[in-house]
Amino acid sequence: MTSASEIATLIGSAEEICIASGTKGAKPRLLVENCSPDLTVTAIRDAIAAAGGLFERGVPVRLAFDQAQRGAVAQVMTPEALVLKAHTISRPYMKKERRDGTIVEIDARLPRSLAVMYLDWRGEWRLPPLNGIASAPLLREHGEINSTEGYDATTGMWCENVPNIHLSVPLKPSRDDAAAALQYVRETFKTFCFADAETIETAPGGVVTVDISKPPGRDESAFLAALLTAICRPSLHLAPGVLFRAAPVSGAGAGKGLLARRICLIAFGREPHAVTAGANAEELEKRISAELMEGSPALFLDNLNNMAFKSDLLASVITERPARVRLLGKSQMVPLNASAFVILTGNGLTVSEDLARRFVTVEFDARTEDPELRPFSTDIRLEVTQRRTELLAAALTIWRWGRTAGGIEPGLPIGSFAQWGRWVRDPLLALGCQDPVTRIGEAKQRDGRRQVLADVFAIWWDKHQHHPVTVRQLHDEVRQALDPQGRGRQYLASQVEKLSGTRMAGFVLTRQAAVGKWGSATYALTKTDSAENHRDHRGHRDAQLPREFEVGADTAYAPYGPYASGANATLLDCNAEVSECAPNSDAVADRQSEPASSHGWSARL
Incomplete structure (x- = not known):
């Protein structure tokens, strides 16, 4: 008959038998060390990068299916979502010392604090970038059409539900x-x-x-x-x-x-x-x-x-x-x-x-x-x-x-x-x-702020022409146009200062710095060259269309x-x-x- 001491010895030397349940036994083990968070967070990073499924979009995100949109959307990872992800791809465990001094491994829940550390570890995630989700074929400069689904590393796009239209588009259309x-x-x-x-x-x-x-x-x-x-x-x-x-x-x-x-x-x-x-x-x-x-x-x-x-x-x-x-x-x-x-x-x-x-x-x-x-x-x-x-x-x-x-x-x-x-x-x-670009000027004309500024310049030119004047010398009608609520001279001076260098309605407002300690800055409105015709802030000029194309x-x-x-x-x-x-x-x-x-x-x- 086996003695009690022999039974204890046999139990202590026995190996744990894991009964597989689903894929639990197949998951890689992830050691959680609270006293060494750097090692644990590094292990989490490596496990997630190897498993895939997460992307970087300024922050770690995962692709989730949205039933309302009938497609994938990028969901920002929270600490709780990261804990779930870690348990999905791995089996976190901790090492525990028994009374007899032996070390055993026990299953553990990944602490939320370690998930927060991972999410804050910007620049070290090693995740592929996600620039967007596409359901249209990806196109190349020389006419190539790519209808492959999944992640495209070249563009950083996730492609889904892309129709295969290679036979429907001529290779070299006339x-x-x-x-x-x-x-x-x-x-x-x-x-x-x-x-x-x-x-x-x-x-x-x-x-x-x-x-x-x-x-x-x-x-x-x-x-x-x-x-x-x-x-x-x-x-x-x-x-x-x-x-x-x-x-x-x-x-x-x-x-x-x-x-x-x-x-x-x-x-x-x-x-x-x-x-x-x-x-x-x-x-x-x-x-x-x-x-x-x-x-x-x-x-x-x-x-x-x-x-x-x-x-x-x-x-x-x-x-x-x-x-x-x-x-x-x-x-x-x-x-x-x-x-x-x-x-x-x-x-x-x-x-x-x-x-x-x-x-x-x-x-x-x-x-x-x-x-x-x-x-x-x-x-x-x-x-x-x-x-x-x-x-x-x-x-x-x-x-x-x-x-x-x-x-x-x-x-x-x-x-x-x-x-x-x-x-x-x-x-x-x-x-x-x-050309839809020709409508940009029309869109600018619809801008109420531009219309107000054009009116201000028209009044300024009518009262002062090209003569330089200080803010104090501005005509009352110009003052009223710039400061309809009468907020005062300081507000008026700041508004005129902001408009320095502005080109609008065929005019440009220039500023001459004050001379001497007690001088005042002067402003002058000048007509721009009629041939200048700037289209936008980059200075491109509108092409003049022939009469038959107007x-x-x-x-x-x-x-x-x-x-x-x-x-x-x-x-x-x-x-x-x-x-x-x-x-x-x-x-x-x-x-x-x-x-x-x-x-x-x-x-x-």
């Missing part, structure tokens, strides 16, 4: 292919009430449609640029946003939100969720920051009615990469590579100050007091949903033609968006669309392939001669080898 693709897109969206479009009157009780036998107007051209921008946005370093605007009151129901959602459905395979402005500017900035951190393909700010929209954060995000945003609930700024397609909609909406040059504007006018009562014979929602792949292929045909064809003339220069100009704007211009002229703004005739046909032939001056035999062979039924949009025409 001008006729691009023109047919543009015609297909225009045919699909011809029922939208673009403000300056030439229309066709239908039967009584029907809906007025765009006359697509004529070149696109400014607003339809801006829409086409918006669609191509959305599709290219995940692959573009920077791109302007899009502003859909209608008249106050009577603009409700004109189709702004509907068109924004259809564009996103084509580009991303899902509709965006609308975000409102909130009660004040601070709340708006918080909402924009939260939406951008999620990494969704689109940022959709809706119902910005009767306001001059201003957002320093959005201005920075559109033209800077990375931009710095503030984490909600923390006094911490983090760098963020935002790749979201930005959309603003509203009735009586304008963008103020420096946002004017950052948006492509589309005007809507239903030519009726009750746009929502217009009858439609087709369901544009269902139609675009069913034909998403064909519409996406048509847009990418235009894009690829612009990337592979030679001799495409660039449009007006636009600061920060040179790549966008080559990829999106220039191919559309070559096909007869109008808006409202009898002839088209630019040649448009399928419809050119007469004088326009001559211009078209000249452009075609440039683009076809070096025919590529490989392109002909590629076109002949492609199946005739591969281009769905072409067959439908």
Whole structure:
């Protein structure tokens, strides 16, 4: 019979048998040492980096499926979420000393304090960067289209639900292919009430449609640029946003939100969720920051009615990469590579100050007091949903033609968006669309602050001409324009000082420093050279269009392939001669080898 001492010896020397439950036994062990947090946090870092599933977006984030959006979003990791992640990929344990001096391993819960240390260990996470989530194919400079799903290390994008459209887009599209693709897109969206479009009157009780036998107007051209921008946005370093605007009151129901959602459905395979402005500017900035951190393909700010929209954060995000945003609930700024397609909609909406040059504007006018009562014979929602792949292929045909064809003339220069100009704007211009950049001056004129400043300069010139004056010598009408509330001389002096060097309405305000200890600075308004015609703060000059290309002229703004005739046909032939001056035999062979039924949009025409 075994004695009690022998039984104790056998128990002490026995090995623990682990019964597998799920994948518990397969998890790597993670030693938790409270007295050596540096070692433990390093072990957590290495385990998470090896397991994958987390990304860096200024802070560690994970991809979570959002049922409402039917796609992934980036969720910022909290200490609690990190504890759960650590237990999901590993089995934390601690070492404990028994009374007899032996060391045993026991399962343990990862302390929250160690999770906080990991999240604060910026620069040492060793996580792949996440620049955004894309459901459109990733594009390359020379016309390559990548439809692979998953993480793309080159762009830092997570790709999901990307349609395979390689057989639907010609390898080397011709001008006729691009023109047919543009015609297909225009045919699909011809029922939208673009403000300056030439229309066709239908039967009584029907809906007025765009006359697509004529070149696109400014607003339809801006829409086409918006669609191509959305599709290219995940692959573009920077791109302007899009502003859909209608008249106050009577603009409700004109189709702004509907068109924004259809564009996103084509580009991303899902509709965006609308975000409102909130009660004040601070709340708006918080909402924009939260939406951008999620990494969704689109940022959709809706119902910005009767306001001059201003957002320093959005201005920075559109033209800077990375931009710095503030984490909600923390006094911490983090760098963020935002790749979201930005959309603003509203009735009586304008963008103020420096946002004017950052948006492509589309005007809507239903030519009726009750746009929502217009009858439609087709369901544009269902139609675009069913034909998403064909519409996406048509847009990418235009894009690829612009990337592979030679001799495409660039449009007006636009600061920060040179790549966008080559990829999106220039191919559309070559096909007869109008340049959306020409509307930037119009957007600036709508800015109420600029209008007030123009009035101030006009009054100043009327009272003082080019003569230098001190603030004390300003005429009462100039004082009233600069300080309508009568806040006093110090306020007036500060306002004039801020305007020094400003160019507006054909004038520039210059400042001459004070002479001597008791002197006063003087200010003089000078007329600028009429030929200067600055377009924006970078000093680019507007190109002067010939009379025949001016808006409202009898002839088209630019040649448009399928419809050119007469004088326009001559211009078209000249452009075609440039683009076809070096025919590529490989392109002909590629076109002949492609199946005739591969281009769905072409067959439908």
